[in-house]
Amino acid sequence: MYNYTTLYVDPALDPRECVWVDLDIYDPACGSIGHHILRPTPTDRIPGHRSSVNPNLLRGIDQTDFIHKYPLGTIHFLLWLHDVRLRNKRACTLLLWLADSAWINAQRYRANVREWLTHWITVPELLSTFEQTATSDFEAEMQAQVLSKLQLAELQPGNVQNVSQHLGLGGHQCAWDKPDDLPQVRRVTDLIYRTTGWRAPLFPREFKAIQGVRHAARLPELMQKHGSFDRFLANEKMCSYVIPNKDRVNYTTGIVMSNE
Secondary structure (H helix, E strand, C coil): EEECCCEEEEECCCCCCEEECCCCCCCCCCCEEECCCCCCCCCCHHHHHHCCCCCHHHHHHHHHHHHCCCCCCCCHHHHHHHCCCCCCCCHHHHHHHHHHHHHHHHHHHHHHHHCCCCCCCCCCHCCCHHHHHHHHHHHHHHHHHHHHHEEEECCCCCCCCCCCCCCCEEECCCCCHHHHHHHHHHHHHHHHHHHHCCCCCCCCCEEEEECEEEEEEHHHHHHHHHHCCCHHHHHCEHHHHHHEEEEEEEEEEECCCCCC
């Protein structure tokens, strides 16, 4: 569990021997799978991501081509990567579109989402229902079959950046800050388990907290200060970072990946 300031790990495991999912860890010894923009320009080497799997890196998308950034979630990337199919069940497809607000991205960034689903990350369940995401009927189904269940579980929408075009529904991107939130996490994983039939994950019985420092800065200022993006990453002893838009970078420092 990671809130971009504190990393909570199982004390029985070495963090550098784990594969971090939905998190772009900047450490060549750590395997990680994420989907954010990580390279400002094609000339940046970002050596700490040599063990990272990321659709933007695979396709060669960087900050200079931001309008073509990956618009889906890590779960969609993993389904494509492992060629896993969902049950032929409407609730499964709706739940899949909910992940990372993919259906709202499909409404707002339609051409980009269509391109990724057609030519790159071809998830059949999403591709076959893509046209439906623009309709009010689809939103009504999402509200009735998925969002209402999350509301009954007393889960808050969390970080709502965009809302749907017809009913003003949020993407329900829940984020948890600490192990005390695990009862809420289990409500979501149980809903996923009941809907898809996938095996529910097991969580550690205890956690060790590794404290870091969260920063936000403008890319041009960092480049001026350090001379290059790669030098910035090395000088700051980076743990993780993302480029959320064309001018900024959010990053965390001070987290040492060790089981000692």
